[in-house]
Amino acid sequence: MLQSIIEAADFIRSQTGDFKAEAGIILGTGLGGLVREIEINHTISYEDIPHFPVSTVEGHSGKLIFGLLGGKRVMVMQGRFHYYEGYTMQQVVFPVRVMKQLGIRFLFVSNASGGVNPNYEIGDVMMLTDHINLLPSNPLIGKNDPELGPRFPDMSEPYDRKMIHHAREFALYEDFKLHEGVYVSVSGPCFETPAEYKYMRIIGGDAVGMSTVPEVICARHMGLPCFAVSVITDLGVEGKIQEVTHQDVIAAASKAEVKMTAIFRHLIAKHL
Numbered sequence: 016m017l018q019s020i021i022e023a024a025d026f027i028r029s030q031t032g033d034f035k036a037e038a039g040i041i042l043g044t045g046l047g048g049l050v051r052e053i054e055i056n057h058t059i060s061y062e063d064i065p066h067f068p069v070s071t072v073e074g075h076s077g078k079l080i081f082g083l084l085g086g087k088r089v090m091v092m093q094g095r096f097h098y099y100e101g102y103t104m105q106q107v108v109f110p111v112r113v114m115k116q117l118g119i120r121f122l123f124v125s126n127a128s129g130g131v132n133p134n135y136e137i138g139d140v141m142m143l144t145d146h147i148n149l150l151p152s153n154p155l156i157g158k159n160d161p162e163l164g165p166r167f168p169d170m171s172e173p174y175d176r177k178m179i180h181h182a183r184e185f186a187l188y189e190d191f192k193l194h195e196g197v198y199v200s201v202s203g204p205c206f207e208t209p210a211e212y213k214y215m216r217i218i219g220g221d222a223v224g225m226s227t228v229p230e231v232i233c234a235r236h237m238g239l240p241c242f243a244v245s246v247i248t249d250l251g252v253e254g255k256i257q258e259v260t261h262q263d264v265i266a267a268a269s270k271a272e273v274k275m276t277a278i279f280r281h282l283i284a285k286h287l
């Protein structure tokens with residue numbers, strides 16, 4: 016595995032020269048607009064990178080973008096890999112390992128999710144303070160490579176407390192609503208039944224989605240600090256549950272991505 020990570024990273028370096036990103040950013044469904052804020056130096060299609068999986072889902076275009084955001088060097092995954100697409104957990108997290116190999120010091124992640132906290136509304140943004148992994152697997156299952164991280168990694172601080180603090184201050188200063196909550200990850204691809212949404216709330220969740228947790232587990236295994244936000248695209252709250260389609264999710268995410276982009280840009284510019 017280490018060999019394929021190194022080969023992918025070497026290929027990317029052969030394309031980007033001495034550009035060294037300080038942070039990696041993974042953009043969720045309908046949240047690709049952050050790329051418009053980047054002064055782009057290089058773009059690489061996933062299909063050109065050795066060992067990289069190729070994205071299949073609508074709304075994910077599958078490119079690695081290198082450039083400046085808030086004056087800092089970043090690399091952005093426009094399009095991510097989901098377990099429901101049929102990838103193994105190891106494939107889902109492979110790009111995170113490659114980004115770490117390329118030298119990133121921080122990982123930012125975004126996703127679209129269903130709100131189960133009754134105070135949430137469509138279009139709200141929630142930063143993750145913690146998560147509950149209900150995916151049927153874990154990317155670290157299998158032989159552990161000690162060069163990547165320990166067999167039994169600590170998860171006492173899945174999301175970086177300092178960044179959460181800075182994001183909270185930023186939202187207060189800018190006077191916008193930024194929730195803090197627990198993200199529950201599920202396999203999908205079905206959205207939840209009403210009883211399942213209720214269960215997510217009972218176990219302590221504020222939002223539910225089909226991504227992010229594998230990447231964060233993999234990043235924390237390698238000691239990489241993480242910050243993640245969910246854009247609430249639909250509600251799994253009793254009395255407010257409506258039929259959901261992927262198009263609804265994309266439309267709601269596109270509207271809220273301005274806030275998400277502002278938070279990421281601020282944290283990267285001022286606190287990285």
Ligand code: HPA
Pocket residue numbers: 127128129130203206207223224225248249250251259264
């Ligand atoms: N459930 C799971 N994943 C999601 C949802 C949801 O309601 N909305 C967007 N991604």
